[in-house]
Amino acid sequence: MATVENRTNGETAFHGVSTGDTTAVHGQGGAVGVRGDGSTWHGVVGISASAMAAGVSGSNTDGGPGVIGESSNWMGVYGKTDSTTGGAGVMGEGVAGGPGVIGKSLHWHGVYGETSSPAATGAAAVWGENKADGSGVVGQSLNGVGVFGTSKHGPAGVFQGKVAVNGDLEVTGDIRLVGGDLAELFETRPAAQGCEPGTLMCLDDDGRITPSERAYDTRAIGIVAGAGSYRPGLVLDSRCGEDARPIAMVGKTYCRVDASFGAIAVGDLLTSSPTPGHAMKASDTSRALGAVVGKALAPMADGAGLLPVVVTLQ
Numbered sequence: 153m154a155t156v157e158n159r160t161n162g163e164t165a166f167h168g169v170s171t172g173d174t175t176a177v178h179g180q181g182g183a184v185g186v187r188g189d190g191s192t193w194h195g196v197v198g199i200s201a202s203a204m205a206a207g208v209s210g211s212n213t214d215g216g217p218g219v220i221g222e223s224s225n226w227m228g229v230y231g232k233t234d235s236t237t238g239g240a241g242v243m244g245e246g247v248a249g250g251p252g253v254i255g256k257s258l259h260w261h262g263v264y265g266e267t268s269s270p271a272a273t274g275a276a277a278v279w280g281e282n283k284a285d286g287s288g289v290v291g292q293s294l295n296g297v298g299v300f301g302t303s304k305h306g307p308a309g310v311f312q313g314k315v316a317v318n319g320d321l322e323v324t325g326d327i328r329l330v331g332g333d334l335a336e337l338f339e340t341r342p343a344a345q346g347c348e349p350g351t352l353m354c355l356d357d358d359g360r361i362t363p364s365e366r367a368y369d370t371r372a373i374g375i376v377a378g379a380g381s382y383r384p385g386l387v388l389d390s391r392c393g394e395d396a397r398p399i400a401m402v403g404k405t406y407c408r409v410d411a412s413f414g415a416i417a418v419g420d421l422l423t424s425s426p427t428p429g430h431a432m433k434a435s436d437t438s439r440a441l442g443a444v445v446g447k448a449l450a451p452m453a454d455g456a457g458l459l460p461v462v463v464t465l466q
Contacts, residue, residue, distance in 0.1 A: 196208070231243075265277040329386060330385065331383040331384045331385030331386070332384075332403055332405055333400040333401075333403030333405045334401060334402040335386070335388070335398035336374075336387070336398070336401055337388065337396040337399070338353070338361045338397060338399050339359075339360045340361050340397050341356065345397070347376050347397065348379070349377060349378035349380075350379030350407055351363050351375065351376045351408055351429035352364045352372060352429050352430060352431050353373055353399055354369050354373060354424065355371040361373060361397065363428045364425070364430070365428045367423070367425055367426050367432070368423050368434070368436065368443040369423075370443045372465075373399060373401070374400050374445070374463060374465070375399065375407045375445065375461075376397055376398070376399060380405075380406035380460065381406075382406055400463050401463055403462065403463060404449065404462050405461065406458045406461070407422070407445075408431070408458060408459075409422065409431045409448075409457065409458075409461075410430040410431070410456040411433070411454045412427075413425055413426075413433065413435075414433040415433070416433050416451055416452045417448065418449065419448060421444045421446075421447055422434060422445055422446045422448060422461060424443065424445065431446070431459075445461075445463065445464075446462055446463045446465075447461060447462050447464055448460075449461055
């Protein structure tokens with residue numbers, strides 16, 4: 153066994169130089185191949201001037217880790233980058249089926265992410281992205297919560313796009329829907345599939361819907377949702393086909409009305425009119441029972457147009 157020792161004070165203890173493709177310093181041992189101890193700075197420093205090579209590289213050919221970092225009072229492994237083009241402080245990559253990064257902890261978070269970047273940048277403390285057809289982020293727990301979100305001043309969670317819930321939904325607070333009405337999907341006649349929002353609809357003999365076309369029709373069922381500034385807050389019965397239309401049956405919506413049959417005041421009851429797809433003031437109370445579709449929320453002196461109403465089938 154050969155031993156090389158070089159003690160110094162303030163200078164480099166040992167310096168190896170290679171001008172070709174050979175190794176400048178090579179250490180081999182039954183336990184540790186190369187060991188570096190530093191009293192006031194790093195035990196080992198590796199520097200590379202190549203864009204394709206690492207400053208320090210560790211590999212293991214027998215199933216163990218390539219690099220181990222341990223610390224009694226700080227980070228076991230610390231990575232830092234000044235890159236502004238996508239470089240990461242630490243990157244983990246799984247090539248043959250394993251995860252890119254595994255984080256474990258006995259007493260705190262397995263993986264912790266933190267950022268001070270403002271919302272305008274789109275940066276997140278933890279970001280998950282799947283470039284195939286799997287999940288971007290998966291949360292799973294044996295006995296606790298799979299995914300938990302909280303915020304001191306903003307919403308605990310925001311979803312942009314369709315949300316699916318396969319199971320029960322428990323809500324301890326209020327459910328606030330931005331839309332103005334509760335709508336339900338109904339199958340339409342082929343000729344009625346292009347009916348514009350706000351059209352008053354009636355049932356036909358087959359239980360499908362078609363625009364109203366006679367006064368005081370007791371088959372009036374509701375109004376095609378989505379006219380004006382109101383949108384459905386809740387749409388029921390997604391089992392209907394592609395030709396179904398959302399029909400507002402409860403709440404606020406816009407309805408096509410024709411005031412030529414009588415001026416409409418706020419609070420007036422509305423029923424179907426002879427004008428196809430339009431409502432009118434229910435002036436004849438003897439015929440209104442069972443044919444009222446709503447109550448006017450704004451006046452209309454004459455003419456035809458959209459009017460905000462609250463749907464109250466009666």
